[in-house]
Amino acid sequence: MAAVDLGATSGRVVVGEVGPAGVRLEEVHRFPNGPVRAGGTLFWDVLGIHREVLAGLRAAGAVDGIGIDSWAVDYGLLDAEGTLLGNPVCYRDSRTDGVADALHATVSAAELYRVTGLRELPFNTIYQLVSERDSPRLAAAETMLLLPDLLGYWLTGAVGVERTNASTTGLLDATSREWDTRLAERVGIPPRLLPPLRSPGELVGRTTPEVTEEIGAAAPVPVVAVGSHDTASAVLGVPAGRDSAFAFISSGTWSLVGVELTEPLLTEPARLAGFSNEAGVDGTVRLLRNVMGLWVLSETLRTWAAAGNTVDLPAALAAAAAAPAFGPLVDIDAPEFLPPGDMPARIAEACTATGQRPPATPGETVRCVLESLAMAYRRAVRGLAELTDRPLEVVHLVGGGTHNELLCALTADACGLPVVAGPVESAALGNVLVQARALGADLPDRWAMRELVARSLDTRTYLPTPAAPSWDAAERHYASLDIWPRP
Numbered sequence: 001m002a003a004v005d006l007g008a009t010s011g012r013v014v015v016g017e018v019g020p021a022g023v024r025l026e027e028v029h030r031f032p033n034g035p036v037r038a039g040g041t042l043f044w045d046v047l048g049i050h051r052e053v054l055a056g057l058r059a060a061g062a063v064d065g066i067g068i069d070s071w072a073v074d075y076g077l078l079d080a081e082g083t084l085l086g087n088p089v090c091y092r093d094s095r096t097d098g099v100a101d102a103l104h105a106t107v108s109a110a111e112l113y114r115v116t117g118l119r120e121l122p123f124n125t126i127y128q129l130v131s132e133r134d135s136p137r138l139a140a141a142e143t144m145l146l147l148p149d150l151l152g153y154w155l156t157g158a159v160g161v162e163r164t165n166a167s168t169t170g171l172l173d174a175t176s177r178e179w180d181t182r183l184a185e186r187v188g189i190p191p192r193l194l195p196p197l198r199s200p201g202e203l204v205g206r207t208t209p210e211v212t213e214e215i216g217a218a219a220p221v222p223v224v225a226v227g228s229h230d231t232a233s234a235v236l237g238v239p240a241g242r243d244s245a246f247a248f249i250s251s252g253t254w255s256l257v258g259v260e261l262t263e264p265l266l267t268e269p270a271r272l273a274g275f276s277n278e279a280g281v282d283g284t285v286r287l288l289r290n291v292m293g294l295w296v297l298s299e300t301l302r303t304w305a306a307a308g309n310t311v312d313l314p315a316a317l318a319a320a321a322a323a324p325a326f327g328p329l330v331d332i333d334a335p336e337f338l339p340p341g342d343m344p345a346r347i348a349e350a351c352t353a354t355g356q357r358p359p360a361t362p363g364e365t366v367r368c369v370l371e372s373l374a375m376a377y378r379r380a381v382r383g384l385a386e387l388t389d390r391p392l393e394v395v396h397l398v399g400g401g402t403h404n405e406l407l408c409a410l411t412a413d414a415c416g417l418p419v420v421a422g423p424v425e426s427a428a429l430g431n432v433l434v435q436a437r438a439l440g441a442d443l444p445d446r447w448a449m450r451e452l453v454a455r456s457l458d459t460r461t462y463l464p465t466p467a468a469p470s471w472d473a474a475e476r477h478y479a480s481l482d483i484w485p486r487p
């Protein structure tokens with residue numbers, strides 16, 4: 001099977017093979033990705049992404065199935081003839097500034113949460129659509145497709161939206177997992193835009209003759225709906241056992257810190273603590289918090305490189321490991337870290353505003369980012385244990401962040417729990433496993449899939465260091481500096 005896994009900074013096509021001995025992955029194509037600013041708007045180059053997907057599928061050779069997952073919330077609009085109306089806008093664009101507050105005069109944040117389970121994040125699809133509800137583009141639109149669905153539409157001609165990703169729009173009822181068309185109408189989004197929903201495992205369609213030829217396949221290839229939200233696939237690919245009380249951190253551009261539940265938790269304390277309920281594969285729910293993630297680090301390195309001071313990642317991490325513990329800390333989830341830009345300057349400003357000496361060297365800056373992340377993980381993990389009234393025993397960290405040894409070690413110390421790091425490619429694994437089951441593999445439930453992952457891929461365990469400085473004391477200290485907004 002070919003798994004197309006698209007991230008905000010890079011995309012890849014991975015070929016996965018599932019057999020009795022385990023699951024094997026081979027990356028056959030990788031390409032850089034990133035938003036493009038044009039005429040004041042931050043867009044995705046979605047045709048460029050489509051071209052790379054085709055190139056990757058050609059490189060994959062003969063496969064039994066294709067599945068696509070990507071980051072969430074962003075969408076393309078199609079007109080009545082199925083033509084894409086303009087480039088999809090990147091969720092980091094400023095068009096949603098102030099939209100949520102204005103919309104909450106019509107539907108309160110508390111009501112939205114009770115229905116959709118989504119914490120208010122400025123880029124949730126509902127706010128993006130509202131920001132353009134009076135535009136000619138929206139007037140001309142007949143259908144909205146989330147990015148994996150748009151790419152799947154170009155492969156097969158079939159129109160639909162996959163449920164795990166639909167759950168990030170703010171327009172899906174978290175309990176029934178159907179569109180809330182009344183909510184859409186109330187906020188001025190035409191319900192005609194919301195196409196039929198599909199669940200992971202359903203067939204999207206087969207490749208069109210044109211695509212079949214372009215990717216060099218002998219016959220049309222089935223495209224299978226997977227957990228098309230990358231986080232849904234990544235959490236399916238966590239090698240946890242059925243009885244383990246685990247939290248996960250899906251660590252990439254974002255760090256999604258959460259637990260898996262079987263029912264959404266739609267309470268006010270959950271909303272006020274900043275947790276979203278997102279739909280997972282097979283009816284599961286991820287109660288999670290969006291922590292700003294390694295984006296802040298990659299933007300930091302990009303800022304330095306643009307100024308002619310290229311610091312490569314290994315050097316930056318080595319310098320951070322040598323820097324003193326618990327220097328300045330920032331609220332890594334503060335809105336100023338969301339848009340692209342000069343992160344070192346924003347970090348320095350945040351430090352000054354809270355009476356701390358800003359980091360003076362690249363090593364101190366990177367240490368500040370990583371400790372701020374680890375502190376955010378700690379607060380999220382503790383918040384989850386409290387909300388679900390269940391002590392947690394282990395943290396599974398998956399995704400690109402597993403390569404960052406310092407971050408993994410800090411996370412173990414901060415959470416006071418063992419951190420099992422890996423696999424790095426859990427999203428591609430989750431993608432492949434859902435396809436495998438749809439195509440007939442004997443994988444009765446998610447635990448069977450996870451058991452296969454645990455058996456096939458290496459992980460590394462980080463235990464909390466007994467001699468580590470106290471994170472309890474550190475959290476109290478930073479709280480006294482008003483680093484975090486008061487509840």
Ligand code: LFR
Nearest residue numbers: 070071072073230231254290
């Ligand atoms: C991670 C992710 C997050 C989502 C963010 C924006 O790649 O999908 O889950 O909140 O990107 O879409």
